[in-house]
Amino acid sequence: MDSSTLKLTQTESTLTLDFSGELTLFTITNHQETVKSTSFLDKSKVEINLEKLTYLDTAAAIFLDNIYNSFSKHSIEVSFITSNQDILDTLELVKSKKGMHEPIRHKKEITLIESIGKYAYKHFLGFLAFMSFLGELFATKMHYLKSFKNFRFKEIAFEINESGIKAIGIISLTSFLIGLVIAYQSAFQLKIYGANIFIVDMLGISILRELAPLITAIVIAGRSGSAFTAQIGAMKITEELDAMRTMGFSPHKFLVLPRILALMIIMPILILIADIMGILGGMVVANLDLKITTELFLDRFNEVVAAKHFFVGIVKGPFFAFLIATIGIYRGLMVKNDTQSIGFNTTKSVVESIFAVIICDAIFSIMFTNLGI
Amino acid sequence: MKQIIKVSNVKTIFDEKVVHDGLNLSINEGEIYGLLGPSGCGKTTLLREMVMLQKFHDGNIDILGHSLRNINHNDAQTLRKEWGVLFQAGALFSSLTIAENISLPLIEYTNLSKKMIDEIVAFKINIVGLNVNDAHLYPSQISGGMKKKAGLARALAMDPKLLFLDEPTSGLDPISARDFDSLILELRSLLGLSIVMVSHDLQSIYDTLDRVAIIDNKKIAYEGTLDNISESNSPFIKTFFGKYNE
Numbered sequence: 001m002d003s004s005t006l007k008l009t010q011t012e013s014t015l016t017l018d019f020s021g022e023l024t025l026f027t028i029t030n031h032q033e034t035v036k037s038t039s040f041l042d043k044s045k046v047e048i049n050l051e052k053l054t055y056l057d058t059a060a061a062i063f064l065d066n067i068y069n070s071f072s073k074h075s076i077e078v079s080f081i082t083s084n085q086d087i088l089d090t091l092e093l094v095k096s097k098k099g100m101h102e103p104i105r106h107k108k109e110i111t112l113i114e115s116i117g118k119y120a121y122k123h124f125l126g127f128l129a130f131m132s133f134l135g136e137l138f139a140t141k142m143h144y145l146k147s148f149k150n151f152r153f154k155e156i157a158f159e160i161n162e163s164g165i166k167a168i169g170i171i172s173l174t175s176f177l178i179g180l181v182i183a184y185q186s187a188f189q190l191k192i193y194g195a196n197i198f199i200v201d202m203l204g205i206s207i208l209r210e211l212a213p214l215i216t217a218i219v220i221a222g223r224s225g226s227a228f229t230a231q232i233g234a235m236k237i238t239e240e241l242d243a244m245r246t247m248g249f250s251p252h253k254f255l256v257l258p259r260i261l262a263l264m265i266i267m268p269i270l271i272l273i274a275d276i277m278g279i280l281g282g283m284v285v286a287n288l289d290l291k292i293t294t295e296l297f298l299d300r301f302n303e304v305v306a307a308k309h310f311f312v313g314i315v316k317g318p319f320f321a322f323l324i325a326t327i328g329i330y331r332g333l334m335v336k337n338d339t340q341s342i343g344f345n346t347t348k349s350v351v352e353s354i355f356a357v358i359i360c361d362a363i364f365s366i367m368f369t370n371l372g373i
Numbered sequence: 374m375k376q377i378i379k380v381s382n383v384k385t386i387f388d389e390k391v392v393h394d395g396l397n398l399s400i401n402e403g404e405i406y407g408l409l410g411p412s413g414c415g416k417t418t419l420l421r422e423m424v425m426l427q428k429f430h431d432g433n434i435d436i437l438g439h440s441l442r443n444i445n446h447n448d449a450q451t452l453r454k455e456w457g458v459l460f461q462a463g464a465l466f467s468s469l470t471i472a473e474n475i476s477l478p479l480i481e482y483t484n485l486s487k488k489m490i491d492e493i494v495a496f497k498i499n500i501v502g503l504n505v506n507d508a509h510l511y512p513s514q515i516s517g518g519m520k521k522k523a524g525l526a527r528a529l530a531m532d533p534k535l536l537f538l539d540e541p542t543s544g545l546d547p548i549s550a551r552d553f554d555s556l557i558l559e560l561r562s563l564l565g566l567s568i569v570m571v572s573h574d575l576q577s578i579y580d581t582l583d584r585v586a587i588i589d590n591k592k593i594a595y596e597g598t599l600d601n602i603s604e605s606n607s608p609f610i611k612t613f614f615g616k617y618n619e
Contacts, residue, residue, distance in 0.1 A: 239464035243524075246424045246537075247478055248453030 004053070006031045008038060014045045017067075020052035025059035035067060046071050050082035061094040133330050137260075140252040155258035156265070163224035163259075164266030168273060171219050175212055175274035179203065179281025182211070187289045196290040200297055203282035204305030212274035213313045214361060216267065217320040221353040225328035228259055229349040232332025233342040241333075251333075260325040267321035268314045275313065308373055316364055320357050327353040374401040377535060377567055378423065382432035385418060392418055394591040395432065405561060405568045405581050410588035411609050416571045417539055419588065423569065424458050424537055425449060437535065454482060456535040457528025461543060463520035465512040471498070471523045472508035478530045497526040500563075502556060518549045522556075529560070536560075538570035542577045554580045575613075 004021030017035070021027075040046065048064065050056070056064075064080075071078040082088060110118075144150045183203055190196055232255060235241050241251050279301075286292040292300075331349035335341045378400040385393040392415040400406045408416040421427040423434055425441060434441040439452050465474050475494045479485060485493070495505050501522045512520060521541065528536060541557065542550035554577050560566055572578055578585070579599060587595040587602075587610055594607035602614050 235467070238462065238467065239460045240466055242421075242426050243458065243460055243464035243466070245426055246453060246456070246458040248450050249477075249481065 003027060004031075006034055008034070010043075013043055014047060015040050015043045016047045016049060018049045018052065020054075022055040023053055023060040023064075024055065024057045028060050028063045032063060040071070040076065041074065043076060045077045046079075048078065048080050050080055050084070050087055053082065053084070053087060056087045056090050058090060058094055061090045062098065064091065065094050065098065129334070130330055133333065134326070136252060137256060137326070140250065140257060144253070144257060150253070151261075152254065152258050155254065156262045159259050159262030160266050163220065163227070163263060164270060167220060167223055167270065170223070171216055171270055171274050172277045174219055175207075175215050175278040176281040178211060178215055179207060179278035179283075180285055181281075182206065183282035183285035184289065187285055191290065196286075196292060197296075197300060199282065199286050199290060199292070200300040201304045203279060203286075204301055205309055207278040207282070208275055208305065208309040208313045210313070210361070210365075212278050213271050213316040213320060214357070215278075216270045216274045216317070217324065217357040217361075218354055220263070220267070220270070220321070221324045221328075221357065222350055224263065225324045225353045226346050226350050228325065228328035229332040229335075229346045230342060232329055233335030233345055236333065236335045237337060237339070237342070256329050259329060260322060263321035263325040264318040268317035271314055271317045275310065312364075312368055312373060316361065319360055319364075323356045323360060324353045327356060374403070376400065376435075377402050377437055378569065379435040380419070380423075380432070381434075383419070383422065383429045383434060384431035385415060385422065385427075385429050391591055393429070393588070396588065396593055398586045398593055398596050400567065400569060401584075402567050403561075403565065404583040405557070405570070407578055407582040407585040408569065408571045408588065409573075409578065409585050409613075410594075411613075412573075414588045415591075416588055420537055420539055420569065420571050424456065425453075454478075454531055455533055456537060457525075457531070457533040458537045459521065459524045459528045459539065459541060461539045462517070463512065463524035465520060465523055465527065467512050470509050470511055471503070471515070471526075474512070474523060475527045475530050478527075482531065493530070497529055498523075500529070500560070501526045502552070518545050518553075521545070521553065525556075529564070532564070534565075534567060536566050536568045538568060538572075540571055540573060542572065542574045547576075550574060550577060551580070553577075557581055 004019060004023045004027045007018040007020075009016040009018065015038070019031075023031075048067065050064075068078050068080075080088075080091065183199060186199060186202055187196075190199055190202075232241075235255075244251050244254065283294060283297050286297055287294060328349045331345040331352070335345050376399050378398075380396055380398045383393050383396040384391070396419065408419060410416050418427060422429045422441075423436060425444075436452060437455055439448050444452070465471070466477070469477065472491075472494050475497055476490050479490045479493060483490075494508070498505050498508055503519060503522050503526065507515065507519070512523070515523070525538075525541075538557070542553050545553060557568065557570075558581055561568060570582075572582075582599065584596070584598055585602070586593050587605075587607065589607050589609045595602060595605040595610060599614075602610060
């Protein structure tokens with residue numbers, strides 16, 4: 001890198017600063033310290049010699065201007081010695097455009113209480129916005145129900161395929177593996193007590209009632225919830241939603257309801273598939289590890305696992321689907337006009353919908369147990 | 374001349390920032406009207422308020438005989454079918470082809486046969502100067518200028534009386550921008566449109582606009598034809614139009 005040097009010469013009354021080389025923002029820091037550590041208060045005259053300077057950039061010119069100002073503030077006579085017109089021009093430009101009498105305020109300092117207040121108020125507003133979204137959704141739904149013709153079957157079918165049919169593979173695999181793992185872990189414990197056959201009861205109830213609906217919901221939240229947010233968010237950024245509104249197409253009717261309905265229709269079917277695959281996984285382990293034949297497994301299954309367990313699992317489906325779809329879409333509509341907020345809202349959408357699903361599952365769990373189902 | 378839009382005393386407030394403080398302007402039938410002003414003065418905001426994308430806090434906007442304050446759902450739907458809006462980047466629906474974009478309002482709002490719709494779409498594509506052979510392309514496959522033309526074709530799909538354009542020439546090269554200007558003038562004389570546009574493009578302003586409103590400092594700084602604009606003493610007008618008039 002090009003370097004510059006600073007030579008200080010002091011006489012009785014005069015201080016001379018000799019700059020040479022290229023004075024740029026890479027080289028001024030050292031000089032700043034040199035100048036700072038020099039005492040000049042006893043001098044009456046300072047000469048800044050720029051004669052040997054080959055180049056001066058604006059940052060360095062600000063530095064020189066600052067030296068100039070600090071000297072003249074102490075009523076010391078300062079002068080620049082140079083014949084280079086470019087350097088004089090740069091100095092002149094900096095002098096006229098510097099205009100920073102007070103430092104730029106970077107960010108307003110806020111107190112802890114203020115930030116807590118703002119945070120709480122922001123979330124309160126967010127909650128109100130979600131409520132108004134639900135209200136609008138309900139109003140549109142009412143409007144929908146007036147006539148059969150209002151249902152957008154094409155969009156619903158498209159979404160069923162996108163978020164339902166195409167998710168069958170991953171949901172089957174996940175629930176098969178979960179069935180396998182659960183069975184394998186419990187087989188080890190059950191063998192100790194010789195209670196091998198109870199694996200059927202355990203798998204039947206836990207998978208049908210809880211695991212299959214939850215796993216399906218989590219996969220769908222990660223897969224479709226995030227997709228809804230990103231799609232609708234991108235449409236908002238490209239003004240597609242505005243375009244729809246000015247054409248009189250309600251985004252609720254075209255984008256929101258078809259997605260929610262599609263997910264609510266397909267979710268129970270996906271849970272059924274997860275049930276089958278989960279039990280299948282358990283059956284494989286039971287057969288290999290516990291020597292329970294398929295026939296015996298199914299006989300026992302028929303005997304001890306009541307149909308209500310299956311229905312409890314299936315009934316949760318539409319509720320989970322509603323939560324995932326509404327949160328995903330709501331987050332999409334919350335996207336602001338910058339790309340960062342797509343990422344932010346997608347993250348939020350997945351986290352919030354999984355959380356909501358688990359809360360909902362807990363409520364169901366308590367409800368069903370108290371009802372004796 | 375009949376007034377089709379009347380803006381009276383409109384106030385707009387964002388959080389704590391006052392954007393408009395009592396705007397008044399009126400737009401006549403058949404004219405090309407421009408909303409101009411320095412950036413951040415709320416031109417696009419006013420346009421968005423006119424097309425009911427944004428609420429204003431006080432005052433009133435009358436469009437085609439409907440007052441936008443307390444407008445009910447059905448009136449709003451009727452109004453939306455009577456205008457077309459072209460957004461800055463076209464805002465074509467990315468999941469649909471150009472032809473599907475243009476035909477969407479026709480499919481939703483009319484019971485025309487498929488063949489008839491195809492003919493109308495082909496006509497609109499021709500009238501904005503696009504090639505019918507490109508109609509099957511998706512918005513991601515076409516250039517910015519083509520997107521604007523396709524957006525214009527979609528805005529014209531329902532034969533609106535009123536057209537709103539948000540910076541129609543921004544982001545176009547000078548030649549395409551001039552083409553777009555002459556297209557707008559041509560459409561006005563062919564279809565008898567009234568056009569409201571936001572623009573920054575001086576050439577386009579002088580070539581197309583009949584009358585302008587200049588928003589500066591939350592108010593209307595000038596309203597009228599471009600001929601008398603030098604009489605105004607707003608600093609924005611002086612710097613913006615000064616050089617052109619010399």
